[in-house]
Amino acid sequence: MELSFHNKKIREICEDEDIAKAELGPVIAKELQSRLADLAAATSILDLATGKPGQIPGTPWPDYKLELINGHRLVFSANHPKIPLSKEGLLDWLKVNHIKILKIETHYE
Numbered sequence: 626m627e628l629s630f631h632n633k634k635i636r637e638i639c640e641d642e643d644i645a646k647a648e649l650g651p652v653i654a655k656e657l658q659s660r661l662a663d664l665a666a667a668t669s670i671l672d673l674a675t676g677k678p679g680q681i682p683g684t685p686w687p688d689y690k691l692e693l694i695n696g697h698r699l700v701f702s703a704n705h706p707k708i709p710l711s712k713e714g715l716l717d718w719l720k721v722n723h724i725k726i727l728k729i730e731t732h733y734e
Contacts, residue, residue: 631725631726657693
């Protein structure tokens with residue numbers, strides 16, 4: 626999976642462990658690094674088994690989330706010039722291999 630980032634701040638948090646620890650704390654930063662490694666190794670979003678992966682309802686194009694720890698989650702979207710669609714006109718996550726990390730947020734279900 627090819628990763629890109631919504632902005633410079635999210636890139637720094639995701640790529641620099643010291644910044645991640647300062648922003649999120651060491652436990653969440655470590656979990657973030659594990660989830661990013663999972664994403665980088667995956668050939669498709671459907672390969673992800675940990676982090677309770679799933680679409681976030683109510684977004685224009687479905688954003689996807691991976692749970693981190695302590696109510697934090699990593700939110701990302703498909704990042705293709707032409708979004709791969711199914712025959713039904715829905716985002717085809719099986720064909721998505723470029724994603725954009727949008728944010729790390731606190732979310733309690």
